[in-house]
Amino acid sequence: MSWTAIVAAVLSVVLAGCSATSGAGDGKTRIKIATFGEFGYEPLFAEYEAQHPGIDLVPEVSDFESHHKGLATQLAGGSGAADIVAIEEQYMPQFIQSRDKFVNLADLGAKDMQGQWVPWKWERGVSKDGGFVLGLGTDMGGLALCYRRDLFEKAGLPTQREEVAKLWPTWEDFTRVGDRFSAAVPDVKFADSAGSIYTAILNQAEENFFSKADESFIADRNPNLRRAFDIAGTMGAKGQTANVTTYTQAWNVAVKQGSFAVMNCPAWMLDQIRSAGGDENKGKWDVTTVPGNSGNQGGSYLTLPKQGAHHKEAYEVAKWLTAPEQQKRIFLQSGILPSAPAAYQAPEVISKTDQYFNDAPVGQIYAASADSLRPNYRGAKDSVVRPLFGQALGRVEDGKQGVEAAWAEAVQQARGAIG
Numbered sequence: 001m002s003w004t005a006i007v008a009a010v011l012s013v014v015l016a017g018c019s020a021t022s023g024a025g026d027g028k029t030r031i032k033i034a035t036f037g038e039f040g041y042e043p044l045f046a047e048y049e050a051q052h053p054g055i056d057l058v059p060e061v062s063d064f065e066s067h068h069k070g071l072a073t074q075l076a077g078g079s080g081a082a083d084i085v086a087i088e089e090q091y092m093p094q095f096i097q098s099r100d101k102f103v104n105l106a107d108l109g110a111k112d113m114q115g116q117w118v119p120w121k122w123e124r125g126v127s128k129d130g131g132f133v134l135g136l137g138t139d140m141g142g143l144a145l146c147y148r149r150d151l152f153e154k155a156g157l158p159t160q161r162e163e164v165a166k167l168w169p170t171w172e173d174f175t176r177v178g179d180r181f182s183a184a185v186p187d188v189k190f191a192d193s194a195g196s197i198y199t200a201i202l203n204q205a206e207e208n209f210f211s212k213a214d215e216s217f218i219a220d221r222n223p224n225l226r227r228a229f230d231i232a233g234t235m236g237a238k239g240q241t242a243n244v245t246t247y248t249q250a251w252n253v254a255v256k257q258g259s260f261a262v263m264n265c266p267a268w269m270l271d272q273i274r275s276a277g278g279d280e281n282k283g284k285w286d287v288t289t290v291p292g293n294s295g296n297q298g299g300s301y302l303t304l305p306k307q308g309a310h311h312k313e314a315y316e317v318a319k320w321l322t323a324p325e326q327q328k329r330i331f332l333q334s335g336i337l338p339s340a341p342a343a344y345q346a347p348e349v350i351s352k353t354d355q356y357f358n359d360a361p362v363g364q365i366y367a368a369s370a371d372s373l374r375p376n377y378r379g380a381k382d383s384v385v386r387p388l389f390g391q392a393l394g395r396v397e398d399g400k401q402g403v404e405a406a407w408a409e410a411v412q413q414a415r416g417a418i419g
Contacts, residue, residue: 033057034071044329078307093380121140142296156184174197196246201228203296206376207377219385225389236393255276267335
């Protein structure tokens with residue numbers, strides 16, 4: 001799943017090594033499944049093994065960056081990849097270019113399941129002509145905003161989620177709320193980081209850094225990209241952001257101490273806030289609609305590198321893990337938003353609330369976000385240039401550059417990075 005930027009590993013495992021698949025000494029077929037962060041799969045593995053006594057599922061979990069870099073190295077070297085490998089959505093355009101190193105899941109019957117996912121989720125996992133199916137969709141990262149009720153009350157702002165949503169129908173309105181908050185509570189930052197705000201706005205645009213039509217670099221002339229950068233950068237320059245990167249220790253401390261009041265909140269973020277905030281912050285956080293109503297941040301696919309020795313068995317595992325029933329169960333257990341309408345529209349999903357977040361109707365909020373979600377296009381070199389703009393915003397927050405200078409440097413660096 002997703003985690004678009006991202007999660008510290010629950011378990012660190014070296015991906016490189018001996019052949020990815022092998023027959024177990026007890027006669028079982030061993031299937032290695034490589035993911036980054038927590039996908040909510042562990043409880044499901046034991047169930048699958050019980051239903052399939054001849055299969056032994058072996059998880060390999062590493063951090064986000066190491067996982068994807070490791071896969072690229074393994075594909076180039078011809079060995080070391082797991083039987084099933086998760087790929088986050090921003091890397092899909094990159095790896096689809098190396099599809100000769102992956103199993104075409106269409107050959108195993110994947111096209112028969114096309115209607116299982118929302119259309120854009122399926123399309124992002126296949127080649128442009130639709131003939132090659134690289135991966136089966138796991139989750140998606142429907143957007144909402146999480147906010148601290150106690151800090152909003154301290155600032156004299158509404159605290160009920162419906163009233164809070166009315167404060168910011170647009171991101172420009174969001175900045176005005178930030179000004180009000182900062183004037184009333186100057187010792188607390190309004191948002192976690194400029195990068196987080198920027199990412200949320202950008203994820204509502206149809207195109208980001210590259211043209212959907214011809215893959216040309218359009219960052220320097222894309223008004224949606226510049227708008228996102230200016231809004232986020234201006235808030236950072238005003239000192240309204242805590243300048244803490246998600247999943248770092250500094251971010252964990254800031255969440256626990258209540259150092260900021262608002263953050264961009266895809267569905268999978270809830271568990272991260274809960275873990276960082278601890279029991280003492282239960283009920284202080286709430287969830288409401290994001291400006292612009294929807295957007296996507298994160299989401300992954302399960303793929304099968306050709307290096308594996310048991311393609312059919314691995315495909316059946318990936319097929320089962322991404323089925324609507326399992327997606328639904330993962331959401332109810334871990335809050336990871338399904339990409340299958342049959343799962344996120346299920347009554348038990350829509351009715352789910354979260355006690356930690358003041359009994360927020362998280363199922364209803366994220367299902368509504370999923371229904372109105374319009375994905376944005378990711379170019380093949382998206383993962384190369386995207387971090388450069390986030391780093392530029394960090395320089396603004398640090399006071400090292402103004403918004404205009406940071407923007408110009410990011411554009412120049414991006415052009416140099418793509419050649």
